[in-house]
Amino acid sequence: MRLTTKGRFAVTAMVDLSMRQTRGPVTLAAISERQHISLSYLEQLFGKLRRASLVSSVRGPGGGYNLARPTGEITVADIISAVDEPMDATQCGGKENCIDDRRCVTHDLWATLNEKMNDYLSSVSLADVVSHQQGKQVQVIKHFRGTEGPAEAPAGKAAEKVAA
Amino acid sequence: MRLTTKGRFAVTAMVDLSMRQTRGPVTLAAISERQHISLSYLEQLFGKLRRASLVSSVRGPGGGYNLARPTGEITVADIISAVDEPMDATQCGGKENCIDDRRCVTHDLWATLNEKMNDYLSSVSLADVVSHQQGKQVQVIKHFRGTEGPAEAPAGKAAEKVAA
C-alpha cells in the first residue's frame, strides 16, 4: 500500500463520480474540468479502475463512467490499490532467502504495518467520504438502508467511526 | 503524509536501532549490514532524523546513533514525516483561489483523510512495532484512542490544521 498523489487523484475523481452519478454516466471530460485533472491522465487512471471492476464504462455519445458498486461498498483502499501498484519493500521479493537467518526484519514488520494501514483505509468507504464532504455527516447511511441488502461489516463500522 | 519505500527504509532502520541500542550507540555501518541499506543512503536518512530530533549522534570511535527519546515516545508518523517531505496535493497550494466556487473538493477531502492517516500512524510507536516484531504479539495497539472530538468539525478546521 503506497500513498502518493496518484492515489489522491484517483480518489478525488471517484468522489466526484460518486456525487454526480445519480443522473446517468459521468464523462471524464466533466471530471477533468471540475477537478482540474488532465483528461489523458484520467483516462489512464480509469483504465485501471475499470480493470479493477470499480467502475463500468458506457461507450458512445451520452456515455461515460458509472460506479460498479454502491458507494458504501467501495473503499479508499480499493481505489488506491487499483491505481498504485503495491510497493514490494522487502528486497528479497517475498522469498525467504534473505541473507538473515530468520527472514529479514522487514518482512513481518511491513506485513504488519501494511495490514494495519490497509485495515484502516478499507474501513473508509466512498459513501463515508462523500457524506463527510457534503457536511451532512452520517445521514447517507440512513438513505441506503432499504436498498442495500445486508450491510457489510466494513461499511457499517466506518459509518460509526465517522459518526463518533 | 506520503508513504513510500523511503519512509519504510527509515522505519526499518529505526526499528533496528531500537532493538540494539541497549548497549550504547549503534553505528550506521552495522545497520547497513543487517538491513542491507547502503551506508550513504542511511547517512542521508539519519541526517534528517537527527535534524528532526528523533536520534542523537555520538562522533568518533565507539560512536554511533542513539534514540533521542524512549521507544514508546517515537511514532511511525514521526519517522515518516521526518524523511518524506509532505505531499501538498491541493494544487492550489493552500490558497483558496481554486477556480471552483466552494474551494476545490480536494481541499477538505484530503485534509480529513490526511488527518485520519496521521492519527493512525501517530498511534503506533516504535515500542509497539518492536514488541510485535519480536513475536510477542502483545495485543498490538490501543489505537483508535484519540479520534473522538476533532474529526467532525467543519472542514475549515482540518484545513487549518494541515496548513499549520
Place this chain on the structure above:
DNA sequence: TTATACCTGACGAAATTGGTCGGGTTTTGG
C-alpha cells in the same frame, strides 16, 4: 596521531509522476 565514525555536498542512473499526442473503437442521433 591515527583509526573510527559521523557529516556534508555534489553527482548520477533508474523509476515514477503527470501529462501529451495520435491514433483507434463503439455507439448515438440526424
Place this chain on the structure above:
DNA sequence: CCAAAACCCGACCAATTTCGTCAGGTATAA
C-alpha cells in the same frame, strides 16, 4: 449512412523522486 461523442490504447516525454556513489570533510577515543 455518417458524423460526432466518448471511451480506449500505446508510445512518448519533461520533471521529479528514489536510491545510491563518491569525495571529501570534522570530531574524538585509544
